[in-house]
Amino acid sequence: MELGLVGLGKMGGNMRERIRRAGHTVIGYDRNPDLADVHSLEELVGKLSGPRVVWVMVPAGAPTQSTIDRLAELLDPGDVVVDGGNSRWTDDEKHAAELAAKGIGFVDCGVSGGVWGLENGYALMYGGDAEHVARVQPVFDALKPEGDFGSVHAGKVGAGHFAKMVHNGIEYAMMQAYAEGWELLEKVDSVTDVREVFRSWQEGTVIRSWLLDLAVNALDEDEHLDGLRGYAQDSGEGRWTVEAAIDNAVPLPAITASLFARFASRQEDSPQMKMIAALRNQFGGHAVEKKS
Numbered sequence: 001m002e003l004g005l006v007g008l009g010k011m012g013g014n015m016r017e018r019i020r021r022a023g024h025t026v027i028g029y030d031r032n033p034d035l036a037d038v039h040s041l042e043e044l045v046g047k048l049s050g051p052r053v054v055w056v057m058v059p060a061g062a063p064t065q066s067t068i069d070r071l072a073e074l075l076d077p078g079d080v081v082v083d084g085g086n087s088r089w090t091d092d093e094k095h096a097a098e099l100a101a102k103g104i105g106f107v108d109c110g111v112s113g114g115v116w117g118l119e120n121g122y123a124l125m126y127g128g129d130a131e132h133v134a135r136v137q138p139v140f141d142a143l144k145p146e147g148d149f150g151s152v153h154a155g156k157v158g159a160g161h162f163a164k165m166v167h168n169g170i171e172y173a174m175m176q177a178y179a180e181g182w183e184l185l186e187k188v189d190s191v192t193d194v195r196e197v198f199r200s201w202q203e204g205t206v207i208r209s210w211l212l213d214l215a216v217n218a219l220d221e222d223e224h225l226d227g228l229r230g231y232a233q234d235s236g237e238g239r240w241t242v243e244a245a246i247d248n249a250v251p252l253p254a255i256t257a258s259l260f261a262r263f264a265s266r267q268e269d270s271p272q273m274k275m276i277a278a279l280r281n282q283f284g285g286h287a288v289e290k291k292s
Contacts, residue, residue: 001024001025001053001138001139002024002025002026002027002048002049002052002053003019003024003025003026003027003053003054003055003139004026004027004028004029004044004045004047004048004052004053004054004055005019005026005027005028005029005054005055005057006028006029006030006041006044006054006055006056006057006058006067006071007029007030007056007057007058007085008028008029008030008032008035008036008057009030009057010114010115011057011111011113011114011117012028012030012057013028013035014115014117014118015055015057015084015111015117015118015122015143016028017118018117018118018121018122018142018143019139019142019143021142022141022142024138024139024142027044027047027048028044029041029043029044041067041070041071041074042074045071045074045075050076050078050079051076051078051079051080051135052075052076052079052080053079053080053081053082053135053136053139054071054075054079054080054081054082055081055082055084055136055139056068056071056081056082056083056084056085057084057085058085059085059086060085060086060087060088060091060236061087061091064083064085064087064091064095065091065095068081068083068095068098068099069098071104072098072099072102072104075102075104076103076104077102077103077104078103078104078105079104079105080104080105080106080107080132080135080136081095081099081104081105081106081107082106082107082108082109082126082136082139083095083106083107083108083109083161084109084110084111086110086161086164086235086236086237087108087161088161088165088236088240089108089158089159089161089162089165090158092106092108092127092157092158092160092161093157093158095108096108096128096157096158105128105129105131105132105135106128106132106157107126107127107128107132107133107136107157107160108126108127108128108157108158108159108160108161109124109125109126109127109136109140109160109161110124110125110126110160110161110163110164110165110167111123111124111143111164112124112125112164112167117143120145121143121144121145121146121150122143122144122145122150123144123145123150123151123167124140124143124144124150124151124152124160125152125154125159125160125161125163125164125167126140126151126152126153126154126159126160127153127154127155127156127157127158127159127160127161127162127163128156128157128160129156129157130153133153162244164237165237165240165241165244166241166244168235168237168238168241169237169238169241169242169252169255170255171211172234172238172241172255172258172259172262173254173255173257173258174209174211175211175258176254176257176258176261177254178211178212178215182194182198182215185197186224194219194224195216195219195220195223198212198215198216198219199216202216230265231265231266232262232265233262234259234262234263238255238258238259238262239259241255241259242255242256242259277289
């Protein structure tokens with residue numbers, strides 16, 4: 001089949017290549033002309049035969065909104081737009097309604113796989129009407145990992161990005177657990193080879209995972225992570241997961257704590273710890289450290 005792909009960055013570029021390897025035609029557009037097959041959305045739409053499928057792979061928020069707005073002007077009734085970025089699920093409902101008013105279908109798709117997806121395949125979680133999903137199915141089949149798993153029609157519009165959001169929330173908590181365990185192992189004198197302890201966990205343990213494999217890769221590159229600063233950003237999906245938990249009265253203590261730990265990583269001199277130190281000094285006479 002033919003596919004228009006908007007956004008050819010680290011993920012989009014590799015996705016284009018994997019889809020082409022499966023025998024499909026992909027016409028890609030990116031603001032960087034060195035990456036693009038065409039030089040405008042108008043040219044991209046013009047080169048596709050109807051009914052068209054256009055996959056949007058750009059940052060969430062305003063970039064996605066402006067791209068979908070423009071495609072709504074260019075596409076015809078019966079065409080389908082796929083949002084494969086990390087959009088918030090509530091945006092999907094808005095986009096689907098806007099496109100439906102013009103007879104254009106919409107599918108949201110959460111994509112996981114990162115830089116390894118080209119060779120290993122991408123885990124896909126998609127939402128939308130069955131007829132629209134069916135139109136995109138050959139592309140889903142090309143992108144997914146080999147085997148019976150790694151791809152799911154999660155439900156109605158918004159379900160794909162909601163599922164991917166929860167996936168990323170779980171990922172936050174798993175990474176935090178590995179990080180805390182690693183720090184404790186590094187701290188004690190009795191454990192002399194933390195990297196090999198992590199490596200030993202890769203086989204036969206209940207905590208083995210791809211994240212553990214990646215942790216070992218990182219430790220192979222820098223055994224004590226001396227070259228890194230203890231600072232971690234968040235993509236936004238961890239925040240959305242916690243907000244959704246609040247809205248639905250679902251307790252997520254581990255995921256919430258892992259998100260707050262990332263916030264703490266950005267504070268070289270924690271204001272909260274200043275108050276805690278002051279209170280400990282006031283009620284117990286505990287020593288405080290003064291700024292030099």
